[in-house]
Amino acid sequence: MLGVHTVSSFTLAWFPVAHAGDVRAPADVFNEIFTVFLVLGTAVGVVVVGYTLYNAYKYRDGDGDGVDADVERPQMGELPTGGGGGKKLFLSLTISAIIVVGLILWTYVSLLYIEEGPSSQQAQQQALDNAGIASASESDAAAQAQANQSGELDPITIDVVGMQFSWQFVYPNGHTTTGELRVPQNRLIQLNVTSADVFHNIGSPELRFKADAVPGQETDAWFVAKQTGTYQANCYELCGSGHSYMTADIRVVTQNGYDQWYDRTNESGNEAAGNESGGNGTAAGNNESARVTAGSGPPTAGSGPAATQRVIAP
Structure with missing residues (x-):
């Protein structure tokens, strides 16, 4: 192997x-x-x-007349011979x-x-193609250097925390949303997945990614969305009475639209950005402090009529 x-x-x-x-x-x-x-x-x-x-x-069984009259047919109890078998x-x-x-x-x-997953070189080249930057001319080389410095060519890494019965997404700047993940089109998205309470599993059939959410551990997954639109992510690990309600929307927008939205989360803070996107934003300091780790107790559950119930991990 x-x-x-x-x-x-x-x-x-x-x-x-x-x-x-x-x-x-x-x-x-x-x-x-x-x-x-x-x-x-x-x-x-x-x-x-x-x-x-x-x-x-x-x-086939026939009367022996015609072009197949000389065909030597197998007889009952005899092994066929010849024919270059x-x-x-x-x-x-x-x-x-x-x-x-x-x-x-x-x-x-x-x-x-x-x-x-793709290499960092492939991810950067994909981002350059999205931005229409070629590496041939000096102006494009300068634009590439500026994009490299600003981090626009890097994959977007998002922390995903599963909890009964919702999904929480933490962006690189600490902005946190619940139930909705917003990503740019044609950009490599890397997910670091964990759980705050019991075993979960996040996946999207349309985007073809799937990852376990295990308390105290991190698993990774990645995807690239080629078309804009809204895709659904589900939980594929039975986690309690509200399991069927544990879904999230993956909203794929253009790169410009994502940049404008992401800049607003930096300027206005998580709470204001959350109000604009439908109340899904919550205050979070930074990426590390926003990450929920095992043993800290499950946070407030997300959506679903059975969201107040809990399943005790063995």
């Missing part, structure tokens, strides 16, 4: 999923895997069924083995990209 991991890591640069400057969304990677397996599976099915029908027709079997097994091994390696490399 270590050898396969080493070879797969070395070949990442040669596969489309890891092309330099090409940050692919997890949804695109999973859709590509599904499409490839669907096409190949359909092709194999057509070949197998077609070959079976062909042989069934060729060796050994060569056909060897050829079919060899081709099948090559296809299966190739699919396994390709799928492993694709999932390794999902597991490890």
Whole structure:
């Protein structure tokens, strides 16, 4: 397994999923895997069924007249002979083995990209592409340097805290929202996920990310939203009577729209920004002080009719 991991890591640069400057969304990677397996599976099915029908027709029971009169049909209790069966079997097994091994390696490399995430170079190149900055001219190089200094090219890291029965999101500047995550389009988003009480699991089927929320531990996930709009995130770990109400909206906006909103959270503070976004903002000092750790007791629950109930962790 270590050898396969080493070879797969070395070949990442040669596969489309890891092309330099090409940050692919997890949804695109999973859709590509599904499409490839669907096409190949359909092709194999057509070949197998077609070959079976062909042989069934060729060796059908007839009156012995016509072009198939000289066909030596198998007799009851006798093994068929001739026909180059050994060569056909060897050829079919060899081709099948090559296809299966190739699919396994390709799928492993694709999932390794999902597991490890894009490199910082890929993330910065993606941000440059979003901003329309090329590295060829001096003016673009200056703009790139300025963007690097301001942190506009870095991935956006957001702390996610699960609690019965809501999700809390803490931005790099300490701004905290409950039940809504606002992110820019075509930007690498990294999530650090933990829990304040019991086990939870956050995921979005449309954005194809999923991560456990464990008290006292952090798990990470990432995604890239290609289209603006509102996506839903759910809890996928049974966590109490309000589990089905533990949802959050992921609002994807343009980069300019996100920058304007984020600047307002810096200028007006968390409470004012929360009122503007629908009352979801709460006061939080900084990223570390806003993070909820295990043992500090569950904070006030979020939404849902059963939000006041608690499940005691074993």
